Amino acid sequence: MDKMDTATHVMKKKRPCEDNEKTEKVKKRRKVDESDVCQNQQKAKSDEKQPRLSAKVFGEDSEISYDQLYRFLKYSALGKRHDATHPSWCRVHHRKRLAGIVVVVLRDVGQLHFDRFYLQFKHLRRIFRHRFSLPPASDDFLKELCGLGINDAPQISRQVTQKNPIIQKYGEEAHGLSRYVLTVEEMRLNDYPLEGLSNYSHFVRTCCDGPVTDSSPLFGLDCEMCLTDKGSELTRISVVDARGRCIMNELVKPKLPIRNYLTSYSGITEELLLPVTTTLADIQVRLKKLLPSDAVLVGHSLNFDLQALEMVHPNIIDTSLLFARKGGKRFKLKFLAEAVLRKQIQRTDGSGHDPTEDAKCALELAQYFISQGPRKVAALNLEARQLKQRETGEAWNGALPQQKNGVRKPIQCLLDILRSVGQKTLLLGQQNEGASYNCQNQTGSPNKQVLQRALEEIPRSSFSVIQFALDSQHATPNQVAETVSKMRNRLANMLTLYAGPFAKDFCLKSLKRTFKKYGHVLSIRAITETFEPHVCIQYEVLEAAQLALESLNGAEVAGSSIKLQRPVTEETLDCEVLLKELERDSDNKGILYLAGLGKAKSETGLREKLGYLKDLNAVFLPRDPRTRKQRNYCFLKFHTPESASHALEAIRERTARGSKMQSRRALTPVHLHKWFRHVNQNGGRLLAPQPPLEAHFLEKERPFDSEEDLKKAMKTLDRRIKQLHRCLPNHTLCVVLLPGINRGSESFQGFGLLGIKGEKPAS
Template sequence: QEKSCRLSAALLGEDCEISRDQLYELLKYAALGKCHNAAQPSWCHIYHQSHLAGVVVVVLHEMSQVHFYRFYLQFKHLRKVFRHRFTLAPSADFLASLYGEGTDLKPQNTAQGLTSTSSECVTKSSDLQCDPIIRRYGETRQGLTSYTLTLEEQKKNCYPIKGSPGCKDYISTECDQQRTDSSPLFGLDCEMCQTAKGNEVTRVSLVDARGRCLLDELVKPERAVMNYRTRFSGVTKKMLLPVKTRLSDIQTKLKEMLPHDAVLVGHSLNADLQALEMIHPSVIDTSLLFARTEGRRFKLKFLAKAVLGKEIQSEQKLGHDPTEDARAALELAQFFIEQGPAKVAELNLEMLLTAEKLAEVSQNKAALQSQGCGVQKQLNEPPRLSKPCFLDCLQVTGQKPLLLGRQGLDSSGPCQSNLSTSNKQILQRALEDVPLSTFSIIQFSLGPEYIASHLHAALHEKVRSKLTDMLTIYAGPFEDSFCLKSVKKEFGRCGPIQSLRVVTETFQPYVCVQYEVLEAAQLAVESLNGAEVAGSCIKVQRPVTAAMLDCDVLIKELELDVENEGVIYVAGLKKSLTETDLQEEFSHLKDLETLFLPKDLQSGKHRNCCFLKFQKSQSALDALEAINGWTVKGSELRSRNALTSGHLWRWMWHMNHSNGKQGKHIFYETMELLSDSEQDLRKKVKKLDHHIKKLYRSLQNNTLCVVLFPGLN
């Protein structure tokens, strides 16, 4: 049964700020894992990393946390699906830091480290025992029947099996004769397109043991083609227009051509047989024959070059040649059978792969540096190579990272890098290419007209202003001679107060209270509206402004935010209580995971509230019921569901304490300009959220997806 990967990061409050090095730790371990000596991140934990299908990083170019909270309601998918949020410390060159440049975290296999070992490429016999090929087949040379997949191996690797539920209408080749070591080998390879049905065959090639082509035909798919995959298949719409051959014709031809004891050879042959909808009982799969650890597989292109000395799948050609691939797979199997496992293990394919990839990285960087440095050319000095970055580390493990975006992506590295002109084009390319890559960086942008620094400053001011309004409540009316101290005490039980003033412009006095946390203001509205305070029955409400018309909707959505699942807010704590006291006081609450006690960032003293995070949502609900009205050291506690995600405490404090006067003077004209374009911006953000939703839904299970708001450079 497939294990489910998950990320655990029980960070709350002040711990929710991570550095670029910590982000690098996470991405490096997710992409490389223990088998490449990458360590678990120090600040979080990835369970079952070896089962990760891939890593996708979505970079929202020149967008920051301000954008997320200004357009919180528009980012509907983003806030409902992504369970963990962290504040990322700003970086001068964000994408470079994402790749790992300039960090202290050096890749395990640096160019220098490998140079010292590459001179010792002759494998010792003691090392052979650890080779996955020897561990699987032993050292003795055997006949071909020893290398055909067993029924269990076929089931494990998704081969079509007679009688299995998904193969009800599949056609058998009827090659049921007993195999011997002299049974004939045939190489098979197919190219596929994508239709509504899934993968459908567009071209089939079959070669015999001498490498002669017996079959090479184009096939008309049954359903309408959604993606021809021309870059890989070489098949175009124009090529298929005159084709009359159908899948049933190919099935008939293969049945006629193959003798009853035929052994089919191919590279990941299960995909070809699934697309052909055919069942064949005896197969050699070269992607499994040349065994590796951790379920990894060598690519056919690499094996052909390393073992046979042949170049296939040339980048100059349009797509793969299935006859060439079928012949290469066949020759690889013949080499393995003739030479035996020991000789194949002595090739030290892992070392050859690493050396090849590092050489390619070095050549690319050397070429770039020689182009950009005329002085070095004049002095005939060899170009200096920088240390391998994060993407280089992926390259040496056989992974080719994918970069898609409009700007700022370094296409000089060992990546598939594509510049597109619009977010829609980027999304389209991502939907096609991300499933084919184990590590992808997809960059979306709002467009240059929306990322100017003065517009960002105005946006910041709007968020700060709205946040101030949401933290503010008005209470009254009170009698002329009311006691302000008792009012402050009553409202202080809901949470830390930043300021309190008496409003005298009204017929009877009112009080304006500005809190430091959103939960405190909401608790005051919910618990004190209609209550008797300082001898008066009062009304408690937030200020009525245009920006506050959607306040109730926003509060409701914040409460339902996945980040706030299992988190409750507790107010009314005495300031004399320490974190240890509170841990002890709340220790009997079921499934309590973390306690966060907010502190004043200037004085360092804790506020009269805390946040409790529970492992289960139900445990949080039970705790809410138990805590409301609970007395701790003479102080009555009040609690409600949390509204602010863990990472927001520090950010809100800074926003709340920033000088809002600038917004009324310096930003006045800019604010008007922003108001004119904000409706367009809102639509663009909504569309961006839809793009992320579409991309997210297309990802395989067990894919780590990270969305980054890097901020302004």
């Protein structure tokens, strides 16, 4: 018994330990599980914050203007600074996490080439998920983006340049900012407040005694004044930092009563100053705290501003003196803004000047001068521009184009703006050396050299524009005409079906009703050359022809078992490959083609009828280009490809139960649909399909070499973009532009593709 008691006692002692061990193991497991959950949550949050795009380009909204594209790039690079706004057609989520922006321009290439050589653009169409149509090539867009054409002022000779007062004052070579800071003698000659002068003995000195270097910070400053018995007194002050951000914008109440508010210039009114309590002394204290020891103030005729502030500051860059003229004359700030920065400031509507705008403008002028150097500034030939402006009574037309409504639209070169806020830019592969005044230049370089330079320098730039040029022999009018002709033939053949044989007494009108179930029929005609009757049907869109082919080939129609086929030509030999690639195309994912709508319906009515389809995002109802009546088919866009698959099954189930609606996956991207509508109508007549394959062997000469060379050129451009994209850092926004052709009578649509490298599809 004693042994049993002892054993029982030992067991009792062991159990709690075992229980404790189990409890500790469970706790440890829970901690591990919780740790995993936290890590997964953090990873999920990290994934959520990765930059991504959500483009709303579908249906009639698939064409984007160059102005919309410019605003998109400007917002992507700057956020909400410099009046950039988030465009509605494409949202950039977590913009600040972008690693950089790269714009690739393929000159003389457009939507025509992308669609004609679709299979050759293997990488281009697989890399980029978002696409949009563009109007024909716009040089204005490239001017806004890169500054191309900024030097199209009257040219001046080398001898005249040497006599330019800017060259005589600063020489030709570019210098750091310290070279352009006014000397004490220059400040004395231009009535700047200086220590030791009796007139300024009561002025307050800023706490800026540090030596100025080329890396010293710049601050733009501008003041507005009103008249009192004392003279001009400060009523408003604005200060911006080197990135153009406003860090001070204050109204100031003078000590003496105001005799004249000078509202048309100052923008100050009695009502505006009524609640203000800030005094000049308050502003002086704030400025002393705000400016670092080596701060350089920038302004236009800044001596008047410092006199109104009653302050002495030793380090000044005065843009009215920086852009030197003969005989002590000075350019006005408004003119320099137009001629150099291509900005319009100081409105003439009587609301007065905006001191923040003026301060920022003076700062950007100084930054431009410092970055470009005296030689580039002298080449602008500002005297000739001002003379021309006075003669015509208008601003330089290259700077401020006229809009349709008569309102001038200021153009700002985006690369200039980016440089003004400290971002490094890159411009390679341009056609004109004079056009590159702000970036690296690779004038006349072959595409291979441009690519090599790009791979080396893109990692060091936040915004890059890389231009590849199509060989001139491929951009000739004859070559373009040949490409258009072949594209028209391909479309005509792919949209055409031959059906038969039919009984000799078949009704063509009845057959047309049968074929119309699958989409709009452009034309249908009987073929009498065959032993047994056949018909030739041409559809408006590719989906209709393919749906009819899949549904009716081998079926009994009008009492006959018929065969459907496309014409056998060179253009249709790879038709099956092309169709499979189109169906897998990212532009067609999540999109269905739906025919058999019956009477034309509004989008609202159609959505109600299709209420059983879940996750429907958008509807595109094409219209007749002449009558604007809606067609009997549409395209449905779903939020995800999975939703589109479920919807396709649901529609087919209803079709099997007797519904007139027919559906399949989309084959025609919206941009290609527009091209179809443009080229497959020839005055309402059927486009004749290309002659049979055998006919080509009877031709004495064939333009095979030029066609093959163009195909290789497209393939090479595609490969270069692949190499470029592969070397980009993750989270880089990449935009590829095929601007098209716009030369007099020749005008072909442009095309754009965009995406963020490493972007995950939206859930």
